[in-house]
Amino acid sequence: MYEIVKKKELAPDVKLFEVSAPLVAKKAEPGQFVILRPDEKGERIPLTIADFNRERGTITIIFQEVGKTTKKLGYMEKGNKILNFVGPLGCPSEIKDYGTVVCIGGGIGVAPLYPIAMALKKADNKVISIIGARNKNLLILEKEMQEISDELYITTDDGSMGHHGFVSDILKKLIDEGRKIDRVFAIGPVIMMKVISDITRGHGLKTIVSLNPIMVDGTGMCGGCRVSVGNEIKFACVDGPEFDAHLVDFDSLMRRNKRFLKEEKIAMNE
Amino acid sequence: MPVKKEKQPMREQDPKERIKNFREVPLGYTKEQAVEEAKRCLQCKDAPCMQGCPVGIEIPAFIESIKEGRFEDAINEIREKNSLPSVTGRVCPYEVQCEGVCTLGKIGEPVAIGRLERFVADLERKKGIRAPKKAKPTGKKVAVVGSGPAGLTCASDLAKKGHEIVVFEALHEPGGVLLYGIPEFRLPKKILHNEIDHIKQLDVQIREDIVIGKTLTVTDLLEKFDAIFIGTGAGLPMWMGIPGENLNGVYSANEFLTRVNLMKAYKFPEYGTPIEIGDRVATIGAGNVAMDCARTALRLGAKKSYIIYRRSREEAPARAEEIEHAEQEGVIFRFLTLPTKYTGDDQGHVRRMECLKMELGEPDESGRRRPIAIEGSEFTLDIDTVIVAIGQRPNPLIPQTTRDLEITKWGTIKTDESGRTSMKGVFAGGDIATGAATVILAMGAGKRAAESIDEYLRKNVT
Ligand SMILES: Cc1cc2nc3c(=O)[nH]c(=O)nc-3n(C[C@H](O)[C@H](O)[C@H](O)COP(=O)(O)OP(=O)(O)OC[C@H]3O[C@@H](n4cnc5c(N)ncnc54)[C@H](O)[C@@H]3O)c2cc1C
Ligand SMILES: Cc1cc2nc3c(=O)[nH]c(=O)nc-3n(C[C@H](O)[C@H](O)[C@H](O)COP(=O)(O)OP(=O)(O)OC[C@H]3O[C@@H](n4cnc5c(N)ncnc54)[C@H](O)[C@@H]3O)c2cc1C
Ligand code: SF4
Ligand code: SF4
Ligand code: FES
Numbered sequence: 001m002y003e004i005v006k007k008k009e010l011a012p013d014v015k016l017f018e019v020s021a022p023l024v025a026k027k028a029e030p031g032q033f034v035i036l037r038p039d040e041k042g043e044r045i046p047l048t049i050a051d052f053n054r055e056r057g058t059i060t061i062i063f064q065e066v067g068k069t070t071k072k073l074g075y076m077e078k079g080n081k082i083l084n085f086v087g088p089l090g091c092p093s094e095i096k097d098y099g100t101v102v103c104i105g106g107g108i109g110v111a112p113l114y115p116i117a118m119a120l121k122k123a124d125n126k127v128i129s130i131i132g133a134r135n136k137n138l139l140i141l142e143k144e145m146q147e148i149s150d151e152l153y154i155t156t157d158d159g160s161m162g163h164h165g166f167v168s169d170i171l172k173k174l175i176d177e178g179r180k181i182d183r184v185f186a187i188g189p190v191i192m193m194k195v196i197s198d199i200t201r202g203h204g205l206k207t208i209v210s211l212n213p214i215m216v217d218g219t220g221m222c223g224g225c226r227v228s229v230g231n232e233i234k235f236a237c238v239d240g241p242e243f244d245a246h247l248v249d250f251d252s253l254m255r256r257n258k259r260f261l262k263e264e265k266i267a268m269n270e
Numbered sequence: 271m272p273v274k275k276e277k278q279p280m281r282e283q284d285p286k287e288r289i290k291n292f293r294e295v296p297l298g299y300t301k302e303q304a305v306e307e308a309k310r311c312l313q314c315k316d317a318p319c320m321q322g323c324p325v326g327i328e329i330p331a332f333i334e335s336i337k338e339g340r341f342e343d344a345i346n347e348i349r350e351k352n353s354l355p356s357v358t359g360r361v362c363p364y365e366v367q368c369e370g371v372c373t374l375g376k377i378g379e380p381v382a383i384g385r386l387e388r389f390v391a392d393l394e395r396k397k398g399i400r401a402p403k404k405a406k407p408t409g410k411k412v413a414v415v416g417s418g419p420a421g422l423t424c425a426s427d428l429a430k431k432g433h434e435i436v437v438f439e440a441l442h443e444p445g446g447v448l449l450y451g452i453p454e455f456r457l458p459k460k461i462l463h464n465e466i467d468h469i470k471q472l473d474v475q476i477r478e479d480i481v482i483g484k485t486l487t488v489t490d491l492l493e494k495f496d497a498i499f500i501g502t503g504a505g506l507p508m509w510m511g512i513p514g515e516n517l518n519g520v521y522s523a524n525e526f527l528t529r530v531n532l533m534k535a536y537k538f539p540e541y542g543t544p545i546e547i548g549d550r551v552a553t554i555g556a557g558n559v560a561m562d563c564a565r566t567a568l569r570l571g572a573k574k575s576y577i578i579y580r581r582s583r584e585e586a587p588a589r590a591e592e593i594e595h596a597e598q599e600g601v602i603f604r605f606l607t608l609p610t611k612y613t614g615d616d617q618g619h620v621r622r623m624e625c626l627k628m629e630l631g632e633p634d635e636s637g638r639r640r641p642i643a644i645e646g647s648e649f650t651l652d653i654d655t656v657i658v659a660i661g662q663r664p665n666p667l668i669p670q671t672t673r674d675l676e677i678t679k680w681g682t683i684k685t686d687e688s689g690r691t692s693m694k695g696v697f698a699g700g701d702i703a704t705g706a707a708t709v710i711l712a713m714g715a716g717k718r719a720a721e722s723i724d725e726y727l728r729k730n731v732t
Contacts, residue, residue: 023480023485023486024485027484027485027486037442041534041540041541041542042542043533043542043543044442044533044543068542069542083442084442084478084479085479086440086442086479086480086481086485087481087484087485088484088485089481089484216525216528216529216533216543217440217441217528219440219441219481219505219665219667220505220506220665220666220667221505221506221507221524221528221665222507222522222524222525222528223507223509223522223524223525224521224522224525226516228516233509233511233515233516238666238667252516252618255518255617255618256516256518256618258518258617259518259519259546260544260546262546263538263539263544263545263546264544266538266539266544267538267539267542267544270539
């Protein structure tokens with residue numbers, strides 16, 4: 001059992017937990033994730049490691065309540081225990097001094113982006129961050145991102161804060177201004193990652209995305225998380241979750257993420 | 271009185287009923303039937319049957335005990351060698367193991383060794399299993415990685431010898447394929463839990479949610495343990511690499527069975543994990559795994575459940591009993607058929623498969639006749655779920671993260687007869703060393719490894 005030692009609401013329907021999981025904390029690296037199961041009848045769901053503290057032996061997760069399992073998790077309070085919590089899973093991000101990196105996070109995607117951007121900063125990169133949300137209330141980790149970024153841009157779909165529009169608008173602007181960019185990291189809704197990827201492809205700008213297919217075991221055993229990358233089948237849980245954006249078949253990922261739409265609705269109405 | 275040529279028949283749930291539930295299909299022998307069956311044994315001096323059992327159960331002895339109504343003696347004799355008798359009594363491919371070499375098999379049906387094993391194991395469970403005997407502590411610690419039949423057997427044998435054992439399991443429950451793969455109607459989970467509790471009574475500690483290679487590495491374990499056994503199985507699903515395998519509605523057998531068995535999707539939405547099943551389901555392959563999938567599909571409400579296999583019935587690797595059960599339940603067999611492509615609707619959901627008819631040519635390296643496509647034999651089949659059950663490869667996580675461990679070109683961990691790997695103090699066995707095989711072969715490997723680990727630990731006593 002894994003105790004929730006801290007709970008914080010970051011935005012409506014977005015919660016942060018700090019969970020006591022010493023073994024996971026000892027090995028965790030940016031870019032990796034955990035799989036948890038809230039209780040006996042619950043589903044196993046993957047969540048990115050948004051932060052870790054090796055001394056305290058804790059892992060921070062940030063999640064959006066989108067369905068039954070994340071809602072159920074949202075009801076849990078400080079002091080409650082999560083039944084299963086396994087990790088760190090997946091491959092860590094490749095952190096190096098690339099020069100100038102652009103880190104783009106959309107919606108809840110800012111949570112997994114944060115530790116990567118921080119590690120890139122520590123590795124002496126110049127970090128330009130672009131974070132966006134549907135509106136001001138849904139924007140998360142703005143202060144944290146500010147602290148670790150050399151430049152921070154904010155966008156909202158409705159214009160309630162920062163640039164009125166999409167994160168991709170800012171990226172286009174930076175490229176058009178001829179800014180030197182050595183690598184792009186983009187995490188967010190699949191459609192956002194696809195748009196970013198289409199923009200950078202034309203400029204030969206290497207782009208890394210973190211994919212979020214439906215998972216079960218997270219150990220390479222079920223193949224449910226398979227994605228098509230460079231026309232090869234890859235298992236996101238062991239080969240990823242990060243891949244070269246220009247090789248990813250985003251359309252197939254979007255389709256596969258709707259595999260259980262009907263069942264998910266049934267579960268929510270339970 | 272001449273011996274009866276046939277086995278005592280097994281009572282079973284009616285096929286029409288059983289496809290509506292997940293309860294066990296064979297119902298087991300009654301006491302009378304077990305004694306009758308035991309009387310058929312000739313008590314051969316050379317006991318060829320024992321040669322056919324990878325864990326070396328004293329078969330004539332336990333059968334003699336049943337014949338004389340000493341059921342407790344019978345189970346004790348079995349437990350000497352086999353720590354999961356109610357499992358093997360259900361899923362062992364006995365027709366090619368112990369029963370395959372039984373003397374009686376020459377004149378009729380062999381003695382129903384598997385069913386007798388199951389009978390005494392079930393009887394014992396009803397009475398409550400007694401704590402097994404244990405040697406005095408040796409002070410040595412062994413880490414067992416993976417809680418499938420190989421790991422559990424190795425753990426239990428080493429614990430009986432007085433070593434301290436910790437089993438590390440990646441999933442949230444122990445059992446390996448016995449838990450997530452083999453369905454409830456063939457191996458009720460209650461029975462598996464019971465066998466595992468029995469092993470826990472030997473003070474074997476089982477730690478779930480720990481992925482070796484990720485949460486801890488083999489090197490980490492070597493710092494805290496005197497020896498390591500790796501029994502991580504062959505869990506990596508294989509694909510055919512044909513167009514359309516990424517469509518929605520196409521599952522690997524592992525995903526399909528894991529959702530249903532481990533996550534209990536058959537009780538969705540009471541349990542959170544969903545499964546989506548269409549009216550027409552095609553399972554590709556004809557091994558035990560494929561039969562389990564095709565039969566599970568029926569129980570989840572499929573109207574038509576096909577087995578698609580590129581060779582003929584004779585070559586099908588599943589146990590004879592599984593194929594019979596599948597047939598009784600109405601699974602439709604399409605032998606000599608090769609899928610070449612899946613196509614979907616505008617939502618990206620699979621709706622059709624294209625196939626070729628095959629014929630058998632000369633035998634290949636495996637000794638089985640090679641299937642050859644018949645020109646111009648293309649046809650399509652309307653389907654809305656596909657389950658790919660064409661085999662599994664060894665789990666790569668440990669090989670990938672343990673540099674000093676020698677691996678074969680098939681991805682298995684290289685071991686000698688007794689389970690030693692290229693790393694000192696590290697042993698391996700079961701599907702991770704042999705490639706996908708059987709429960710009893712994995713148990714045999716776990717047992718041999720336990721013996722050589724014990725020897726290794728005693729030699730290293732300082
Ligand atoms: C590697 C990885 C990291 C992730 N990190 C985060 C994170 O940091 N924060 C966050 O809020 N979300 C994250 N997600 C997504 C998160 O796992 C899903 O939102 C969650 O599983 C939804 O479950 P549910 O029962 O609440 O919703 P449901 O109603 O079941 O599903 C809503 C949607 O979530 C997706 N989903 C459903 N089940 C799963 C599953 N078992 N695995 C993956 N996706 C699923 C589907 O696309 C579905 O349409 C991550 C996903 C992956 C693969
Ligand atoms: C659906 C199905 C039906 C079958 N039917 C039969 C049958 O009727 N009769 C028969 O004899 N055989 C059958 N088999 C084959 C048989 O189940 C296997 O040969 C046997 O289970 C292998 O045992 P094992 O202990 O080597 O591995 P497994 O049973 O695969 O167990 C390995 C365990 O290790 C865990 N693990 C893997 N990697 C790690 C890691 N890095 N860290 C920690 N833990 C890890 C896994 O989660 C798993 O629990 C069937 C197989 C399947 C899939
Ligand atoms: S364990 Fe399997 S091979 Fe051995 S006696 Fe029992 S059924 Fe036969
Ligand atoms: S070979 Fe058959 S008949 Fe002979 S002892 Fe073994 S079980 Fe009995
Ligand atoms: S989640 Fe099962 S293989 Fe990746």
